Amino acid sequence: MKKILRILFYCVVIGYAVLTLIPFLWSVLTSLKSTPDMDKFWVPVSSLTFENYSYIITKFPFFRWLINSAIVAGAVTVGNLLFNTLAGYALARIKFPGRGLIFYIVLAVMMVPGQVVMIPVYIMLANWGWINTYQGFIIPFLTSSFGIFMMRQFFLALPVDLEEAALIDGLSRWGIFFKIALPLAKPALAAQTIFMFLGNWNSFMWPSLLASSDDMYTLPVGLNSFHWQYVAYWNQDLAGTMFMTVPMLIVFLLFQKWFIKGIATSGLK
Amino acid sequence: MRTRGDLATGYLFVLPVVVSLAVFLIGPIIYALYISFHHFSFLAPDQATWAGLSNYTKLFHDPRFIRALGNTSLYSLGVVPIQIAIALMLALIVDSKIKGKTLFRVVYFLPTVTSTVAVSVMFMYLFKNDGLVNLFLSKAGIPTFDWFNSLTFALPAVMGMAIWTTVGQFMVIYLAGLQDIPQELYEAAEVDGATPWQRLRFITWPMLKPTTFFILIMSIIGTFQVFDQMYVISKGEGGPQDRTLTVVFYLYRSAFKDFDMGYASAMAFVLFLIILLLTVIQRKFFKEETN
Numbered sequence: 001m002k003k004i005l006r007i008l009f010y011c012v013v014i015g016y017a018v019l020t021l022i023p024f025l026w027s028v029l030t031s032l033k034s035t036p037d038m039d040k041f042w043v044p045v046s047s048l049t050f051e052n053y054s055y056i057i058t059k060f061p062f063f064r065w066l067i068n069s070a071i072v073a074g075a076v077t078v079g080n081l082l083f084n085t086l087a088g089y090a091l092a093r094i095k096f097p098g099r100g101l102i103f104y105i106v107l108a109v110m111m112v113p114g115q116v117v118m119i120p121v122y123i124m125l126a127n128w129g130w131i132n133t134y135q136g137f138i139i140p141f142l143t144s145s146f147g148i149f150m151m152r153q154f155f156l157a158l159p160v161d162l163e164e165a166a167l168i169d170g171l172s173r174w175g176i177f178f179k180i181a182l183p184l185a186k187p188a189l190a191a192q193t194i195f196m197f198l199g200n201w202n203s204f205m206w207p208s209l210l211a212s213s214d215d216m217y218t219l220p221v222g223l224n225s226f227h228w229q230y231v232a233y234w235n236q237d238l239a240g241t242m243f244m245t246v247p248m249l250i251v252f253l254l255f256q257k258w259f260i261k262g263i264a265t266s267g268l269k
Numbered sequence: 270m271r272t273r274g275d276l277a278t279g280y281l282f283v284l285p286v287v288v289s290l291a292v293f294l295i296g297p298i299i300y301a302l303y304i305s306f307h308h309f310s311f312l313a314p315d316q317a318t319w320a321g322l323s324n325y326t327k328l329f330h331d332p333r334f335i336r337a338l339g340n341t342s343l344y345s346l347g348v349v350p351i352q353i354a355i356a357l358m359l360a361l362i363v364d365s366k367i368k369g370k371t372l373f374r375v376v377y378f379l380p381t382v383t384s385t386v387a388v389s390v391m392f393m394y395l396f397k398n399d400g401l402v403n404l405f406l407s408k409a410g411i412p413t414f415d416w417f418n419s420l421t422f423a424l425p426a427v428m429g430m431a432i433w434t435t436v437g438q439f440m441v442i443y444l445a446g447l448q449d450i451p452q453e454l455y456e457a458a459e460v461d462g463a464t465p466w467q468r469l470r471f472i473t474w475p476m477l478k479p480t481t482f483f484i485l486i487m488s489i490i491g492t493f494q495v496f497d498q499m500y501v502i503s504k505g506e507g508g509p510q511d512r513t514l515t516v517v518f519y520l521y522r523s524a525f526k527d528f529d530m531g532y533a534s535a536m537a538f539v540l541f542l543i544i545l546l547l548t549v550i551q552r553k554f555f556k557e558e559t560n
Contacts, residue, residue, distance in 0.1 A: 013362055016355075017376045020433070024379070026401055027391045039399065087286035095271065096279035102287065109294050113494055113544060115517055116537040119304060119530050120297035123311065143289040164270055173278045202384035204497045209525065220386040220497075227390050228504050234394050244387040252382045256375050259382070263438055264445035 024245070031239040038235050052239035060230065062243050064215055065222035072137045072207070072218055073200035079142035080196045081189060087143070088151025089181055093163070094173070103152070110145045122209060132212045141200070147192055150266060154188040155181065191262035194255075201248060219244050305534035312528055324535035334536070336511050337519040340424060344515065345492035347428045352488055353481065355436050360443035361473075374444075378437035385434065385497035392430045393417060393502055417502050423512045427498050435491070439484050446480030447473070482555045489547050493540065496521065516540050 030038065032048040056062060090096075091103050121140055122131075130136030158181070166180050182189075204220040211217045217225065223240050231237040252259055272278075305324055307317040328334050363374045380388065395401050396416040403413035416426040454472050463471070496517040499508065507514035507522075516536065524533035 009362075010367075012358075013367060013373060016359065017373060020376050020379055020437075022401075023388075023391045023395055023433075027394065030394065041404075083285045083289070086282040090279045090282035093270070094275050094279035094282065096276050099279065099283075102283055105290065105295070106286075109290065109298070111541075111545060111548070112294070112298060113490070113537070113541055115494065115520055116301050116534075116541055117294060117297035118521075119311075119524050119534055119537070120300040121293055122525075123300075123314065123530075124297070126311075140289075140293045143286045145290070145294070148286060160270060167270060167272055173272045173275060176272070177282075198382060202386075204384070204386050204500075205521070220384050223384075223386050223390070224501055227501070234397075237390055238394060241387040241390045244384050248382045248384075249379070252379070253375075256378070260374060260378060260441050260444075263378075263381075263441045266442075 027238045027241060030235050031242055033235050035233050035235060038233060052233075052236045053242075056226075056236055056239055060222070060226060060240075061215065061217075062219075062222065062240070065217050065219045066243060066247070068216065069201055069218040069220075071134065073197050075134075075138045076141045076200045077193055077196040079138070080144055080147050081192055083143045084147035084192065085151050085182070085185065085189065086177075087148045088153075089155050089177055091148070091152045092155035093160075093181075106145045106148050110149060118205075118209070125210070131210055132216050136210050137207065137216075137218075141206075144196070147196070150192065151185070151188060154185060158184055187261070187265060190258050191265045194259055194262040195266060198248070301534045301537060304531055305538055307531045309531040309534075310528045311524075311530050317531075320531055324531045325539070327532065328535060328539060333511060333514065334516075334519060337514045337516050340511075340513065341493055341495070341515045341517075344424060344428055344431075344495060345489060347425070348431050348492050349485065349488045352432050352436055352439060353484055355432065356439035356484065357443055357477075357481075359436065359440040360447055361469075363440070364444055364447045374441075377440055380434045381437040383434070386501050388430065388434050389498050389501040392426070396426055417513075418509055420509050420512055423503075423508045427502065427513055430498060431492070431495070435488075439488065442484055443477065443480055446477050450476045478555065482551065485551060486548055489551075490544055493544055493547075 029043075029048075031052055032050070033040070033043055034047065034049050034051060037043045037047060087102075091099055091106075125131055125136045125140070128136075130139075162180050162184070163176050166176050171179065202220060203218075204224070207218040208221045208224065211221050214222065214225065223244055226240050227237055231240070304317075306320055306322070308320045308324075309317040359377050363370045363377065367373070396403075398413075398415045402416070406413045414422050416422050419426075450473065454476070455468060458468050458472060494517055495515050499513040499515055499518050500521075502508070503513050505522075507518060517540070520533045520536045520540070523529045523536065
């Protein structure tokens with residue numbers, strides 16, 4: 001009985017792993033098949049080719065889209081790290097009038113779905129001439145109420161003793177923040193980096209509204225338009241998805257420990 | 270603890286966030302409310318006319334909105350429980366003493382890092398008429414479908430895809446919850462002769478309640494805001510006879526295709542109220558359960 005259960009258990013474990021991997025593996029494989037071989041189930045390794053990749057790279061600005069994605073996701077991440085951390089620290093540690101009110105506002109707007117502000121912000125950016133510009137992609141997204149909340153919770157849970165000792169030693173508030181609090185906040189900063197970068201790298205709705213010419217597309221927008229309009233064959237389409245997927249997979253595999261911890265710490269208790 | 274100059278420092282630290290929240294969130298929320306009570310076109314914002322509640326009342330007579338709301342509810346109702354069940358099961362598995370559990374954690378988490386657009390393209394390929402899924406079904410003697418073009422199966426196929434993509438994220442949050450349960454509880458239960466099932470039922474599950482609550486809320490909010498997958502898969506059309514049209518999808522289309530921004534804003538606020546209501550109900554329910 002116990003043995004049967006054990007076998008069953010491993011069937012589930014391995015079965016789900018296979019289910020997870022098949023879409024990736026099958027897509028990679030198809031993206032490496034030449035067009036005549038595309039619908040064949042088995043193809044010898046020797047006839048696999050990179051021709052789909054070279055075709056789409058020469059015909060479409062995938063590298064440009066990749067760079068746009070990196071610029072936007074990078075800038076938004078850096079901004080969030082800086083601003084959310086400063087605010088989270090102040091809301092947790094510095095006493096000033098109005099801090100309670102600010103915190104309640106942060107909590108309240110966390111509940112409002114992004115689609116509520118999508119229309120007014122779009123109109124505003126259009127009036128400023130920020131549609132199809134990097135500042136339009138970046139500036140409205142430089143802070144996040146969830147990020148502020150997360151950092152505040154983290155600093156609240158940090159013991160004050162060290163900061164008090166530093167104060168007695170004559171460090172200013174800025175010194176305390178940069179020399180004591182920030183180094184201690186590394187795990188929370190890592191979690192936030194992952195969240196912001198991943199979220200913005202994969203973000204689709206906003207960039208598809210804000211980008212109106214294909215040299216300003218981010219990867220998801222570019223991939224979507226490529227998939228709708230230009231694609232002739234599935235093997236090329238799937239080669240396109242690899243531009244989106246492979247960089248993130250590499251980052252994930254390199255930092256998987258941090259990734260998994262990062263997601264776990266965001267499930268704040 | 271106080272230092273000299275704390276007042277100025279405090280305000281300076283929160284300044285960027287306050288400005289950003291005011292300009293890109295609070296101002297726009299108020300403006301959106303204004304728009305939702307007007308006939309408002311993006312093409313002629315100066316000619317906005319007072320609409321009273323008509324944008325809101327129109328929603329409930331609009332068969333497309335009803336369809337979108339129905340699809341979204343069905344999607345949420347299908348995805349949320351299955352997602353939580355699988356996430357918990359996977360978390361229990363990779364928290365147990367199996368061989369290579371780090372590897373399995375990594376594998377199960379993998380889909381979470383991929384973009385919805387890329388995943389949608391991959392799944393369209395897998396689920397197409399002569400795709401891999403149908404190939405297996407036909408080999409097993411099960412009837413095949415043109416999944417994403419089928420009236421019955423388009424929505425369930427997207428649901429399956431959503432579960433596949435996000436389960437890993439919730440698994441990891443459960444894993445963190447599991448590691449917070451004091452081991453003594455299990456040891457005591459073992460002394461009392463509890464079966465594994467009883468340990469799961471009377472220790473693990475109740476101790477995971479806050480985690481489950483968090484996941485439930487995240488999952489519902491996420492499913493009610495679904496857009497990317499439906500948009501990509503149906504090429505912006507909403508699927509056969511609007512079968513994959515969701516609230517956010519319809520909102521997006523009303524605002525940026527029909528330029529009826531008053532109507533779209535009313536929809537956004539209805540979506541907000543639904544999410545708020547569901548969250549409040551859950552909070553109440555979970556409080557009663559734990560008392």
